[in-house]
Amino acid sequence: MSDRRHRGGDLGHQEVWELIPWHVNGTLDEDEARQVEAHLEVCPICREEVRSSRRLAAAVGGAAVEASSEAAAERGLAALMDRIAGDAAGGRATAPAPAAPPPAALAPTAGRGREWRSRVAAAFGAAPAGVRWALAAQAAAIFLLAGVLLGRTPAPSGALFRTLSDPRPELAAPAPERLRLRVTFAEAATVGELRAALVDLGAEIVAGPSPTGVYTVEVAARRAIERSVVERFTARPEIEFATPVAHRSTLAAPGAREDG
Amino acid sequence: MAYSEAAAAARAAPVMAAGHDQDSTLLDRVAGGDRGAFESLYRRYHPRLYGYLLRLLRRPELAEEALNDAMFVVWKKAASFRGRSRVSTWIFGIAYRKGLKALAGQDRREIEGGDGPGDEPLAAGGPDRDLADSELARHLAAALARLPAEQRAVVELTYFQSLPYREIAEIMGCPVNTVKTRMFHARRRLRQMLPEIGLAREA
Numbered sequence: 001m002s003d004r005r006h007r008g009g010d011l012g013h014q015e016v017w018e019l020i021p022w023h024v025n026g027t028l029d030e031d032e033a034r035q036v037e038a039h040l041e042v043c044p045i046c047r048e049e050v051r052s053s054r055r056l057a058a059a060v061g062g063a064a065v066e067a068s069s070e071a072a073a074e075r076g077l078a079a080l081m082d083r084i085a086g087d088a089a090g091g092r093a094t095a096p097a098p099a100a101p102p103p104a105a106l107a108p109t110a111g112r113g114r115e116w117r118s119r120v121a122a123a124f125g126a127a128p129a130g131v132r133w134a135l136a137a138q139a140a141a142i143f144l145l146a147g148v149l150l151g152r153t154p155a156p157s158g159a160l161f162r163t164l165s166d167p168r169p170e171l172a173a174p175a176p177e178r179l180r181l182r183v184t185f186a187e188a189a190t191v192g193e194l195r196a197a198l199v200d201l202g203a204e205i206v207a208g209p210s211p212t213g214v215y216t217v218e219v220a221a222r223r224a225i226e227r228s229v230v231e232r233f234t235a236r237p238e239i240e241f242a243t244p245v246a247h248r249s250t251l252a253a254p255g256a257r258e259d260g
Numbered sequence: 261m262a263y264s265e266a267a268a269a270a271r272a273a274p275v276m277a278a279g280h281d282q283d284s285t286l287l288d289r290v291a292g293g294d295r296g297a298f299e300s301l302y303r304r305y306h307p308r309l310y311g312y313l314l315r316l317l318r319r320p321e322l323a324e325e326a327l328n329d330a331m332f333v334v335w336k337k338a339a340s341f342r343g344r345s346r347v348s349t350w351i352f353g354i355a356y357r358k359g360l361k362a363l364a365g366q367d368r369r370e371i372e373g374g375d376g377p378g379d380e381p382l383a384a385g386g387p388d389r390d391l392a393d394s395e396l397a398r399h400l401a402a403a404l405a406r407l408p409a410e411q412r413a414v415v416e417l418t419y420f421q422s423l424p425y426r427e428i429a430e431i432m433g434c435p436v437n438t439v440k441t442r443m444f445h446a447r448r449r450l451r452q453m454l455p456e457i458g459l460a461r462e463a
Contacts, residue, residue, distance in 0.1 A: 018444060019425075019440075021419070027422060028424070053447075059400055068306060068311060072306075072324070076302075076324055077303065077306075079328060083328070084295070084332070087336075
């Protein structure tokens with residue numbers, strides 16, 4: 001592999017190249033983000049690396065691991081509380097407050113959603129006026145686009161900024177004749193072009209963007225023709241990468257979903 | 261695209277750290293021996309820690325065990341948390357060390373994807389994505405599994421948990437350059453192993 005081939009005297013390039021994963025996940029500080037952006041303007045190799053990193057992020061997100069579930073959390077918690085009780089009996093004095101339910105305000109789902117949202121908001125908020133931060137700008141524009149397409153404000157609590165691989169999707173399972181895909185959009189595409197592409201494909205944005213700029217879209221199609229659907233998507237220049245959402249229905253019963 | 265307008269819209273989003281404040285409040289109460297607060301903290305962190313440890317360890321039972329070992333330390337050491345880092349960074353750091361310990365106690369080779377040591381592509385498919393998608397997911401999992409745990413952890417913390425590299429360095433207890441180097445090697449190896457998702461494309 002020839003990734004290091006540019007290091008000769010070009011530290012700037014090498015440093016930017018190393019920062020790209022964190023450019024893609026949107027966590028660089030203001031100064032670094034500006035430098036990376038400036039370098040991307042003039043460096044096709046790094047631009048390709050950004051695209052490549054997004055594909056990796058999207059593909060990895062499609063590879064679901066076994067989901068955590070509330071039931072598993074409660075089982076684990078019960079076991080740990082037993083251990084803590086045993087430990088306390090063995091010498092440590094603590095206030096006996098076994099198994100008190102958490103206050104509603106601290107319900108885990110609400111807190112988790114807020115935390116990710118605020119992290120992304122903080123990252124985006126750090127961009128100074130006038131900085132052309134493509135990822136943030138595109139995310140915001142597509143966020144607005146999604147609202148236009150769905151004719152409503154797509155902001156159901158924690159559903160906006162989920163991690164790409166969140167194994168516990170807040171979205172209910174899609175209807176039987178609906179396919180769900182994760183997509184990333186070409187950075188050069190305008191909002192108008194994206195809208196046209198989504199209309200052509202009969203796709204609706206149902207969630208996104210994730211911190212890495214990935215959107216979840218739905219189309220009317222059966223699972224059996226999944227591959228041709230993906231081909232139709234990736235044939236569009238506006239769409240950079242598309243991958244089906246892995247068999248969500250096997251992860252958990254829809255009834256077990258959280259509301260928040 | 262109207263970049264400045266969009267950027268302004270993004271900035272208008274509420275910028276705050278409610279989650280971190282909640283973490284701190286909970287941890288303060290945990291430090292005082294409040295089990296209800298500990299249970300809340302546990303429920304908050306279980307999904308993220310479980311996903312993180314499962315990708316690191318690849319076995320549900322190991323992940324559950326490491327998770328509880330880590331949260332037991334959180335319970336015991338809450339009073340010694342000095343707030344020099346964020347609560348989430350501290351907890352993930354503990355989980356990372358417990359995860360490595362769990363790996364050390366196992367047959368590492370078995371956990372880390374068998375005895376195929378090379379970086380040869382995992383499938384013959386070209387970048388035309390002509391693989392079944394379930395196969396692609398499997399190859400990805402296998403490719404990640406072939407990375408050393410330290411590299412896998414960086415990929416996980418970057419792409420799944422969306423953390424800044426400085427925080428990853430804190431979690432892993434290493435210099436930031438080590439984080440970048442681990443990611444560099446992980447990227448290189450993943451693209452060698454996964455030509456079918458087009459990562460090997462060169463400019």
